[in-house]
Amino acid sequence: MATTVGQPVDPNVVRKFHFTREMIEGPVYRKYEKALRKMWSVEDLDFTQDARDWKRINDEQKRGLLGVTVRFLAGEQNVTDELVPMLAASHALNRFDWTVYLSTFLMEEAKHAEFFMRWHDRVVGVLEPEEVAQHFLVRGKTIDPSGRFEVRDVLHEALPYYGRRLMEATMGGTEAEIERAFVAFSAAYNAFVEGVLTMPSYEIVIDTTNGWNAFPVLRQGFRLILMDEGRHITFGTYACRLLIEKDPSYEDEVHRVFNAYRGNIVGLVEYQKAVPGLDLNKYQTMKVRHYRNRCREMRITPDETLIEQILDPSIDFVVGVEAG
């Protein structure tokens, strides 16, 4: 039966619908639309030239490159697996546009993992966990010789830790507790890991393969992944900005995360030293630029001491990065 305009509407029925004009005009919903427009598929990539290049490079180059790519292979699988708390929290906070956008985010992380799975399968001929694990360089504990910094495992420690906190807040906490835990998780996942720590790693692979004039599809995959990552990062920093505007005390959560993993960010990226001929300063400067951008996007004050330490040439210990 048709409803006449102006008739009182049952609020319980209204609650079944989430779209609003304001939402679909908003930046998060537009990211969802853009993600669909920019969709790409691993199946469309042809790995033949990369497989040929793999056969012609020497053993040292193979070791160096595989050291980077298997870390991405592990990292992308891990970030795919750690995103659920953010989806659950978006639901609890009644942010339907966040949930809608995150559906593309999760799919893209799965696709990034798929890209590296296919690349290793078709180019190197390894796929099973036992095969790829052989190429994962396990170092002893990374030590800063000055003893000032500790290097911790961001992917296997920070993301599960902040994820569990967010999940617990989502299941039983107040709205403010969920928001605070959301800012901490997003600071770790989107701002720290995606937004600063791994950024130079993409660039290093692009620079290295350009320098060797090889692996066009690996480079193309990195470019496609970076396009997706740009949306992931700016979704997280925008969400943090909204929440921090609501309660400025949430800003402390961001600084606490960056502080807890300070050593990982001031150290040099492992492959900066593994691949000869790279301009080391370039990647540290890049981290600073990204850090400043993330702070600007969140509308928070950057920690200038952290910036000085990233740029300090006397701090040159090496950190292994698993990118996501």
Ligand SMILES: [Fe+2]
């Ligand atoms: Fe991502």
Ligand SMILES: [Fe+2]
């Ligand atoms: Fe990713």
